[in-house]
Amino acid sequence: MRLAGLSSPGASRKGRLRRSAHYRALRRFWERLKGKTLHRVHYLLIASLLAAGILGYTHYRNSLFYVVCIDGIEAGLVREVAEVEQFLNSLMDKCGLIYGMEVFPRQAITMTRELRLGQEANLQQVEKALRNRISLLTEAVMVTVDGVPVSPVCTAEEIADVIETLSLSYIDDDDSVKLLEVELEEELAGEDCVVPPEQVCSAAEVANLLLDPEKLEQDLDLQTASRLSLASRDGRENRIDGSGEKQEIPLVHVKTVEEATQEEPVPFPTTYVNNNEMYKGESRVVTEGKDGLKEVTYRVTRVNGEEIDREKLSERIIIEPVAKVIERGTLSRFAWPVAGGGRLSQGFSGRHNGIDIAAPSGTSILAAESGTVVCSSWGPATGNYIVIYHGDYWTVYLHNSRNLVSAGQSVSRGQVIAKVGSSGNSTGPHLHFEVRRGTGSSKWPGYYYYTSINPLSFF
Numbered sequence: 072m073r074l075a076g077l078s079s080p081g082a083s084r085k086g087r088l089r090r091s092a093h094y095r096a097l098r099r100f101w102e103r104l105k106g107k108t109l110h111r112v113h114y115l116l117i118a119s120l121l122a123a124g125i126l127g128y129t130h131y132r133n134s135l136f137y138v139v140c141i142d143g144i145e146a147g148l149v150r151e152v153a154e155v156e157q158f159l160n161s162l163m164d165k166c167g168l169i170y171g172m173e174v175f176p177r178q179a180i181t182m183t184r185e186l187r188l189g190q191e192a193n194l195q196q197v198e199k200a201l202r203n204r205i206s207l208l209t210e211a212v213m214v215t216v217d218g219v220p221v222s223p224v225c226t227a228e229e230i231a232d233v234i235e236t237l238s239l240s241y242i243d244d245d246d247s248v249k250l251l252e253v254e255l256e257e258e259l260a261g262e263d264c265v266v267p268p269e270q271v272c273s274a275a276e277v278a279n280l281l282l283d284p285e286k287l288e289q290d291l292d293l294q295t296a297s298r299l300s301l302a303s304r305d306g307r308e309n310r311i312d313g314s315g316e317k318q319e320i321p322l323v324h325v326k327t328v329e330e331a332t333q334e335e336p337v338p339f340p341t342t343y344v345n346n347n348e349m350y351k352g353e354s355r356v357v358t359e360g361k362d363g364l365k366e367v368t369y370r371v372t373r374v375n376g377e378e379i380d381r382e383k384l385s386e387r388i389i390i391e392p393v394a395k396v397i398e399r400g401t402l403s404r405f406a407w408p409v410a411g412g413g414r415l416s417q418g419f420s421g422r423h424n425g426i427d428i429a430a431p432s433g434t435s436i437l438a439a440e441s442g443t444v445v446c447s448s449w450g451p452a453t454g455n456y457i458v459i460y461h462g463d464y465w466t467v468y469l470h471n472s473r474n475l476v477s478a479g480q481s482v483s484r485g486q487v488i489a490k491v492g493s494s495g496n497s498t499g500p501h502l503h504f505e506v507r508r509g510t511g512s513s514k515w516p517g518y519y520y521y522t523s524i525n526p527l528s529f530f
């Protein structure tokens with residue numbers, strides 16, 4: 072227990088010294104008298120003087136008090152220092168029990184011996200003044216974050232608790248996660264401080280405050296308020312640094328490094344198998360693909376729970392994926408329509424509905440695919456021409472020197488249907504070959520009715 076500024080017991084020692092000095096003076100006076108013959112009157116005089124002296128001394132003794140001051144302001148008079156000490160100790164013990172920590176008065180309490188003639192001791196008044204005017208302080212440890220004071224805790228040991236709570240706050244309680252490292256990026260330390268006891272926080276409160284300063288500011292106010300009402304004392308205005316200004320609470324960053332294992336799908340691959348009985352562009356799924364499963368272990372670094380880095384450490388296949396197998400046709404949709412090949416002299420474009428294959432006059436023109444001849448005719452621009460219906464497509468052959476099939480006739484793939492020529496709007500012997508998309512009807516309403524497609528994509 073530390074009582075600020077209690078007067079030393081030196082005052083009473085001084086009193087004793089003064090008293091013995093009086094006795095010595097009286098004795099010396101008596102010694103001087105003893106050697107002489109004294110008249111009765113003298114005895115009477117001495118006796119009355121003695122009586123007056125004793126009376127006066129008793130009066131003087133009864134007017135000596137201890138003056139109790141709180142921060143220099145007089146609170147009252149007491150006879151004994153111990154009376155005040157006892158009361159203060161008991162008051163501090165009671166308050167200490169409420170706060171659960173040792174407390175002492177903020178105010179300086181002094182007791183000085185003074186002669187106060189005609190005054191009375193008033194211990195009760197002094198006790199009342201002490202109860203009403205004393206505010207409390209306690210010795211605590213201020214938690215600092217990189218040197219910035221945050222909040223006081225009871226003991227330095229609690230700083231370790233704060234660090235532990237902070238560290239644990241971002242750790243998942245998950246079996247698949249193994250914690251490798253946890254560290255605070257800021258330095259937490261403690262400084263001895265003296266603060267009102269209601270400001271002292273628990274380690275958990277300080278940890279929460281640092282994790283979420285805004286939210287905890289409210290909680291802290293609530294808790295402080297409840298403690299204040301419990302203790303019914305002031306001191307709130309002297310918050311932490313005593314300036315009354317709230318300091319910005321620094322954020323802490325908890326960095327965790329963990330090894331996390333998780334299952335992930337293994338996407339299935341796709342393989343292709345050629346099928347020479349299917350046309351090019353056609354395909355068929357032979358086997359459906361199925362994703363596999365793997366176990367992947369990562370090294371994950373987080374700051375305050377937020378992932379900032381992830382590094383793959385290992386992976387293990389649990390279930391192999393099943394490849395998707397697709398058969399792809401290799402058969403050309405159409406056979407080349409000029410025997411011997413000829414020479415491609417003009418390609419397909421927006422202004423040219425087909426391709427031109429130059430070849431000597433009389434070269435055989437072959438049916439690109441089996442089908443039904445729907446047109447075998449002549450026009451001023453097309454010259455001799457043939458249209459064959461294949462169901463999904465039409466093929467068109469222009470500028471022939473001679474048509475060898477007639478409408479309604481069935482033809483087979485590669486069958487000679489005409490001869491190369493330069494009839495109609497043509498500058499030399501060639502086959503103008505077109506492919507048109509069919510619509511399921513074998514009716515050929517006219518040259519511009521069906522959409523033309525680049526024939527080269529069918530060979």
Ligand SMILES: [Zn+2]
Pocket residue numbers: 417423425426427503504
């Ligand atoms: Zn052409």
